[in-house]
Amino acid sequence: MQRQTPQRKAIEAAFHSAARPLSPQEILDAARKDVPALNLATVYRTLKRMVDDREIHPVELPGEAARYELQSAAEYHHHHFRCGKCRAVFDLKGCVNGLKKLLPSGFRMTGHDIILYGLCKTCRT
Template identity: 35%
Template sequence: MAARHPTSYRPVTPVRDLLARSGARITPARETVLAILLEAPRALSHLEVEQAARQRGLTADRVTLYRVLDWLVGQGLAHRIEGQDRVRRFNAEAAVEHAHAHFHCTRCGQVFCLEQPLPRHKPQLPEGFRFEGMELTIRGLCPTCSTQT
């Protein structure tokens, strides 16, 4: 997988810099996982992260990856998406405001980030409800699956 902004005039912020900002420790697991998420074209499940990590030579426990992912979410470096299949997926959009919809393929289960932003305004809620955030998930078939009959 290629880096995100190969032709950008501004260099990609190195993974270690992003991590360093948190003040917490920089560990191989955190470096690798964040790099994986940053380079992924779509949201990855824990399992996909684990496989990608192994390909990069990281031998980390399943639990460690869960904890790293949670930590990244806590740091605001990654975002967690609740899938239609009871599987959580993660992506990292270091620079991009995370306010877009997700597309969940009902056939292969992949989750894609869509470019179009969510409505800017907070939705009207009935009396007493407090808003924290919102998530728009579109179900359907991805390009690959929609052509396979």
């Protein structure tokens, strides 16, 4: 059993209540409700440890700083939606069929990544 600091507990709670990929700043804002003295350097340090422990997984979007999601979410094949206004990233359920039809003749697909861009429900209104 590894030692759980209050900081790490607060960061874990932030992931569980958000249920979507979070940036270090979003994690800081959420976890500060439990640990007001938390700072961004501690968040980064804790995130690194949590990645090493395979508890969270980085979510890379082209040209952006990494966000993180729980390993339990990362293990399911899914894609992401990024809001262009609040810049929040959300999980999408499901996938699309027919990607192989896009391949030039003779090509073999080994994977795919899909990111949808737009406005989230809150920002749309």
